Amino acid sequence: MLNSISQKFFIGISISTVLLAIFILTVDFKSMLASLASANYLLLIPAIGLYLISIGFRTIRWRWLLKHMRPIAFTRLYPVVVVGYMANNLLPMRLGELVRAHYVGEREGIGKISALVTIFIERLLDAITLMLLIAITAIFIPLSRLAEDFSARWGMTWSILAICLSFLFVAAFLTLLLIAVAPRQAKNIGELMIRFGPHRFQKRLGSVLDDILRGLIPIASVSSIIGLFLLTTPIWLFEAGLFFVIGISFGLENVYGNFIAMALAMVLVTAVANIGSSIPAAPGGIGLFELIARETLVLMPLATVDRAIAAGYVTMVHAALLLPMILLGQLFLWSEHISLRRLTTTRTTQEGQEEHELTHMTSANTDSQ
Numbered sequence: 235m236l237n238s239i240s241q242k243f244f245i246g247i248s249i250s251t252v253l254l255a256i257f258i259l260t261v262d263f264k265s266m267l268a269s270l271a272s273a274n275y276l277l278l279i280p281a282i283g284l285y286l287i288s289i290g291f292r293t294i295r296w297r298w299l300l301k302h303m304r305p306i307a308f309t310r311l312y313p314v315v316v317v318g319y320m321a322n323n324l325l326p327m328r329l330g331e332l333v334r335a336h337y338v339g340e341r342e343g344i345g346k347i348s349a350l351v352t353i354f355i356e357r358l359l360d361a362i363t364l365m366l367l368i369a370i371t372a373i374f375i376p377l378s379r380l381a382e383d384f385s386a387r388w389g390m391t392w393s394i395l396a397i398c399l400s401f402l403f404v405a406a407f408l409t410l411l412l413i414a415v416a417p418r419q420a421k422n423i424g425e426l427m428i429r430f431g432p433h434r435f436q437k438r439l440g441s442v443l444d445d446i447l448r449g450l451i452p453i454a455s456v457s458s459i460i461g462l463f464l465l466t467t468p469i470w471l472f473e474a475g476l477f478f479v480i481g482i483s484f485g486l487e488n489v490y491g492n493f494i495a496m497a498l499a500m501v502l503v504t505a506v507a508n509i510g511s512s513i514p515a516a517p518g519g520i521g522l523f524e525l526i527a528r529e530t531l532v533l534m535p536l537a538t539v540d541r542a543i544a545a546g547y548v549t550m551v552h553a554a555l556l557l558p559m560i561l562l563g564q565l566f567l568w569s570e571h572i573s574l575r576r577l578t579t580t581r582t583t584q585e586g587q588e589e590h591e592l593t594h595m596t597s598a599n600t601d602s603q
Contacts, residue, residue: 246326246516253521257528257545265542266549269484273550277483281476282558288472289315289559293355295465297454299352299452303344307500313566314338318353320563321574323556324519331357333577347442351449355410355462361403361512363466364505368396376535399509411459421447474504477551484547490537499536507548508532518556524548 293312300306318334325333331353339346368377413420424443428436452458477500480488490496507527511519527548531539567573 250516250521253516253525257521257524259530260541261545265540266545269540269543269546270375270550273480273546274483277479278550278554281479281483281554284472284475284479285555285558288469288476289319291465291469291472293526295359295462296352296356298458298465299355300338302447302451303348304342306338306342311338312340313563313570314341316559317563317566317574317577319559321577323438323560324574325578326517329578333574337577345448346446347445348449351446352452353531355450355453355510358403358410359462359466360470361399362407363463363470364509365400365403366471367501367505371498371505374498375502389523394495410450411453413447414454417447417450417454421564448555464547470504470508472503473508474501476505476554477501480551480554481547483550484543486539486543486547489539495536497568499531500535503527503530504536518552520552520556523552527551 293308293315297306297311314337317337318330321333322328322330335346335350335353338344343530344446423531428439431439478497481496481500487493487496490499511523528544531544532541
């Protein structure tokens with residue numbers, strides 16, 4: 235319901251405010267503004283263009299994940315993806331994922347739960363691909379030193395955190411693969427568990443189980459998984475291209491000495507910043523993204539980047555990632571005479587009805603006992 239979203243939004247804004255305060259208080263703010271003033275803003279045009287291409291590859295990948303339920307034209311799905319990212323940039327706790335699933339469900343007649351499962355698959359593909367990119371850059375960049383410097387400055391054991399996150403993402407993906415390749419067995423186990431639940435909701439839970447299994451169909455074959463990873467790689471390489479081009483606008487190629495070293499650094503910053511800021515909290519990861527990206531850039535052993543320049547750089551990068559999606563998403567919604575508020579209101583109203591039914595049923599079940 236709207237009160238629930240308002241509370242989450244307040245929590246998200248509070249988190250962002252605290253993190254942004256830390257970000258500003260740990261840098262020479264005047265020097266940061268000076269770096270922003272001296273940047274070449276014309277390079278934002280090709281940088282944002284690269285990001286829009288990245289979103290195009292995301293659309294192709296999602297189309298692949300949805301095609302067994304309904305083939306959707308790229309031109310129809312691209313706006314849905316953009317609106318989902320717009321919602322993620324404006325709403326806390328990554329509620330944009332739910333908005334995207336609801337929007338494509340209403341627009342294309344696809345089961346919303348199945349669509350949400352495909353979005354979850356996307357997130358795991360992204361995380362694993364980013365970890366692979368970090369592993370590749372580690373061949374050229376001594377990450378052990380970066381981890382030590384990060385731990386010394388922020389009191390966090392970076393390597394342990396990376397291992398835990400890697401295990402979590404890989405374990406989740408393997409679990410989905412296991413369910414996808416053995417749907418009959420998974421359904422039998424699921425139906426057995428449902429029998430222990432409230433009788434009134436068994437039919438509904440059975441339908442949810444079918445929707446989940448339907449959403450996992452695209453990862454049931456090795457060839458499909460390989461294809462999905464091949465589509466995921468350019469997504470992040472084009473986004474790293476945005477980091478790279480904006481780096482040129484700040485003259486970072488002079489700091490690194492050559493474009494190859496700079497390219498490696500930008501891929502690493504892209505991967506670390508996106509994994510770190512993917513934690514569901516503030517809208518668009520504001521605050522967390524800036525801190526992680528800046529510290530990765532500053533502590534990386536390839537070159538010595540001034541903290542104020544790094545702060546200005548990551549501020550522009552994040553703005554280039556957030557603002558175009560917000561503006562373009564709003565344009566798409568206006569063109570269809572829909573508002574983000576309407577999408578979130580419809581979704582939360584349905585959730586409220588289901589929660590009310592579940593509460594009523596649980597109370598009746600308790601009384602009968």
